[in-house]
Structures are given as C-alpha cells and as structure tokens.
Amino acid sequence: MNNEKTKGIITRLLSAAGITVNGNNPWDIHVYNEDFYSRALYEGSLGLGESYMEGYWDSLRLDEFFYKILRSNLDKSVRRSLRLKMDILLARVFNFQRPARATRNGQRHYDAGNDLFQNMLDKRLTYTCAFWDNATTLDEAQENKLDLSCRKLQLKPGMHVLDIGCGWGSFAKFAAEKYGVTVTGVTISKEQVALGQQLCAGLPVTLRLQDYRQLNEKFDAIVSLGMFEHVGPHNYSEYMKVAARCLKDNGLFLLHTIGGNETVAFTDQWLNKYIFPGAVIPTIRQIGQAIEGVFVMEHWENFSVNYDKTLMAWYENITANWDKLKNRYDQTFFRMWKYYLLSCAASFRARHSQLWQIVLSKNGLPGGYHVAASRENSGLTYVNAIKP
Template sequence: MNNYKPKRIVSRLLSSAGITVNGNKPWDISVFNDHFYTRVLQGGSLGLGESYMEGYWDCVHLDDFFYKLLRANLDKSIRRSLRLKTEILLARLFNFQQPARAIRNGQRHYDTGNDLFLHMLDKRLTYTCAFWDNAHNLDEAQENKLDLSCRKLRLQPGMHVLDIGCGWGSFARYAAEKYGVAVTGVTISKEQAALAQERCAGLPVTIRLQDYRMVNEKFDAVVSLGMFEHVGAHNYPEYMRVADRCLKDDGLFLLHTIGGNETSAFTDQWLNKYIFPGAAIPTIRQIGQAIEGLFVMEHWENFSVNYDKTLMAWYENVSANWDKLKSRYDQTFFRMWKYYLLSCAASFRARHSQLWQIVLSKAGVPGGYTFSH
C-alpha cells in the first residue's frame, strides 16, 4: 500500500481530535517510522500500542494524547480489523476464564515480578484504585480506600471475612490490624500468595493459592477488590453464586470493580494481548443480571476519577525507580508498562472507564443500608 494515503488518513483522524503529527503541543505525537500509519490502520488499537513499544512514535504527555483521542471517540472511527471481529466471536462462544485458563491469564500479569510492584505501588501493595479525598500521597489514598471498604462492610472485631482475589494481602492485613477481623484470602498467583503470606504473618489471616470457585465455607462478610475484571461474562452468574453460598444470611458483600459504559467481549485489543489476557470489563446491566435473585443492591458508588490519579501515581513511581528495575526489565517493557498505565489513566479521565464500589446483601438490610463518608 502506498504509504501516502495511510499517512493522510491517520493524520486527518488525529487532527479531528486536536492532535497534530509532529506538532509542538505536549499531546501531539512525533512519528519516527512511517510504517506507523499502516500499522494503525490495519491493526487499530493493537497496531497503535505495538508501534509505540517498537519506538515508531512517541509523545511528551501520553496520557493527554489518549485523553484527547478518547474524548473525541476516535477509537470508534478506526475500522475494526477482521482479527478483532474473530476474537469477539470466539469470546462469545467460548469461556476464556475457565479455571485452568484463568490461572494462566492471572500468572501472565501478576507473576510478572514482585519487584516491579514493590517499586510501583503503595507501602501496603494495594493494586486497586485509591481514594484521594483528603489524601496527600498514594499511601494515604490507599489507606483511605481500605478503610472505606471496611466501613462499608460494617466490620466488627471477631468477624471472619473472605477476600476473593486478595492480591498481596493489603486488605487482609489492614482489616486484621485495624478492625480485629480474621481474613481468608484467595488468589491464583503464586507470587502474590507467597508475599501475602509473608506480609500477613502473625495476623489472623490465611492466604490460599486457590480458584475462587473452590471456596465453600460461610463468612460474615465477603470482599473483592479489583478481581471481577478477570472473571469474564460467562462466569458472572457462577461468581455471584459463590459469593452467595459463602456469605452468611446477615452479611454484606462489597464488590469493587472497573466498569464499562458499553458491553464488550474483550478489553482493548492491546491490553488483552500484553497486559490483562482474557480480561473483560463488566457493565451495570451485566452485574444487575448476575445478582438478580441472589442479592439486594444496597449502595453503588462511582469514584472513577480517583483511578486517573492512582494510575498517574503508579507511573511516577515506576519512572522514579526505573534505575532499580532496568537490569531485569528492558526498554521495550518500560514502554509497554508506560503505555499501559498512561492510556488507562486517560480512559478514566475521559470517563470511558468507571470504578464502582457496590454493597450487596442477601435479603436487604432491615431498616435500610446507609453510608456516609
């Protein structure tokens, strides 16, 4: 294909979003390899991300570039490739989050290396959206979120809590230390489980390397922070049935999840390939259908703009600590991780992505559920 036409088409599309190729604004892009244009037209978001990883183009403020792109809905203007249509069809026909595949998918991301996350996250290793009201830094914002979650669950000393997708044990450790509860956490990541067990030593916390579908005990409360995105639409009903069977009749279930405005079989093509394989972002309708007949929705809060700040803080940490990481991770990895964090920050800033905390009960809280910050 003559490269002039792709260059003209891509330049025109970007211009419609206020982005100039080789312009001088911080959100403009500099193109170093003209194959960039055909890669974008042929591969859509996958071509855009891979060409960035390969150094075909760059941008001073990548988050601002994506913010302008997303606010202009430019992602919908670029024709979807045949490959993406095939992937969507397969995702609708097959369950990509079956237990064996779910373990492989989880390990692809969460077993990347604890050293990376130790240098990126807060001191408690909380890999979910922070809550920034009255917080001056990431550590305070994550403590805010953990405390917010405990208060929404109405935790009391002596209670036993199930943490589905416990990560490195940040919630389990905080809830045990601050609220006097016992916590059982489950994760499918070996790296997470090992470090979580180490960090929660001496507390009434049990960390299991276990698929959530295998849990079959009763708990006073159930919490899941940032794990539902890995469940997959085929498994939403089963996920909710597991939460239902594990929750005592008078208990509360807190679901903390990224949410989408439109139903989609996959996340972004590039994110699905390089960052979160098999992930899917739920919508209000999908969650509503999954909880129907099982739970009463007591409280639903959206604090998605907090994820923009959280992702920017994670990127700043990775950048500041890159000298400590670069012996293990090459420059292509750094560009991939930068692209991941900043494009996701822009998605929340542009309101394309949401962050929901949902409080559910089994039969409705007598007299009603109230919560105030």
C-alpha cells in the same frame, strides 16, 4: 493503499482530535517510522500499541494524547481488523476464563515480578484504585480506600472475612490490624501468596492459592477488590452464586470493580495481549443480571476519577524507580508498562472507564443500609455516595 494515503488518513483523524503529527504541544505525536501509519490504520489498538513499544512513535504526554483520542471518540473511527472481529466472535462463544485458563491468564500479569509492583504501588501493595479525598500521598489514598471498604462492610472485631482476589494481602492486613477481624484470602498468583504471607505474618490472616469457584465455606462478610474484571461474562452468574453460598444470611458483600459504559465481549486487543489476557470490563446491566435473584443491591458508588490519579501516581513511581528495575526489565517492557498505565489513566479521565464499589446483601438489611462516617465514630452517615 499506499503510504501517503495511509499517512493522510491518520493525520486527518488525529487532527480532528486536536493532535498534530510532529507538533509542538505535549500531547502531539512524533513519528520516527513511517510504517506507524499503516500499523495504526489496519491493526487498530494492537498496531498502535505495538508500534509504540517498538519506538515507531512517541508523545511527551501519552496520557493526554489518549485523553484527546477518547474524548473525541476517535477510537470508533478506525476500522476493526479481521483478527479483532474473529477474537470478538470467539469470546462470545467460548469461556476464556474457565479455571485452568483463568489461572494462566492471572499469573501472566500478577507473577510478572514482585519487585516491579513493590516499586510501583503504595507501601501496602494495594493494586486497586485509591480514594483521594483528604489525601496527598498514594499511601494515604490507599489507606482511605481500605478504611472506606471496611466501613462499608460494617466490620466488627471477631468477624471472619473472605477476600476474593486478595493480591498481596493489603486489605487482609489492614482489616486485621485496624478492625480486629480474621481474614481468609484467595488468589491464583503464586507470587502474591508467597509475599503476602510474609507481609501478613503474625496476624489472623490466611492467604491461599485457590480459584474462587472452589470456595464452599461460610463468612461474616466478603470483599473483592479489583478481581471481578478477570471473571468474564460467561462466569458472572456463577461468581455471584459462589459469593452468596459463602456469605452468612446477615452478611455484606463489597464488590469493587472497574466498569464500562457499553457491553463488550472482548477487551482492547493490546491490553488483552500484553497486560490483562482474558480480562473483560463489566457493565451495570451485566452486574445487575448476575445479582438478580441472588443479592439485594444496598449501595452503589462511582469514584472513577480517583483511578486517573492512582494510575498517574503508579506511573510516577515506576518512572522514578526504573533504575532499580532496568537490569531485569528491558526498554521494550518499560515502554509497554508506561503505555498501559497512561492509556488507562486517560480512559478514566475521559470517563470511558468507571470504578464502582457495590454493597450487596442476601435478603436486604432491615431498616436500610448506612456507611459509618469513620472508624472512631459510631454514628452512621453516607460518605460521598448515592443513597440507594
């Protein structure tokens, strides 16, 4: 197909989503290299993302550009490339999150550099969705999320909590300081363990470089914030069995994960190559199948619109602090990182992606489950949640 026909197809597709090529609206696209059209048509999301990184095109409001594409389901109109079809087939057959590969996958992203995340995240280095009710800053919103998570787990002083995928120890530090618990956290990122141990110094917190499948200890409660996306469909059942193995009979398990509306075997090609290799977003059905016969679902909450605000806050931080980072990360990396944050924000804004917090018990709590209204309030009530 010649360039003019390719250009015409892409132009018409974008127009159907309310986007004009070289238009005047902030969400319109401006094309600087005509090869963009064939890259976008024949290579799909991978070609779209790579051509952006290479400066072939731009948009003043990349988040709104993607929002319009997703709300119009334009992404489903572009043909899947042969490479993507092969990737999907391989993902259905092979386990891309087996221990050795999972470690490599995780380290590619989380070991990118602590300075990058220190200039993007809140003061606690919480790399998961914040909770913005009654919050005006990212720091406040992340503390809201951490406190809500502790209340959902019904933490009490003296309890021993397991944090699967502990990051830099933000939850562990908060829970130890505010709720008087001991926390053991595991991650596969060397950089996270090194900095996290410094941040949690002097507290009853232990952070270990360890794959979750190696765990075989008993804990009063378990939390996992933003790690399940890296587990992979082949391992969901094993993951739940490990959590059950490590949870005392009367304990609670809080699973905090991005969720998808449709089951897929393979994530977005561009995100898989450049941001989260091997990651797959689970669905309600997949989680339900994994917990069947292992856990009782006590509480399920969706606050996905909060992730839009969180990602935009991270984008604002990384943009404001880029001068501190540009000597280590080049312009291509900067465009890649902006593309990642803004495209993901658009996905939550368009409600293509969800954010779930799920509370699980091993045997069902006698009398039912409740979330404490606040750390100071001993009364029990539901907080912005759907009653089970």
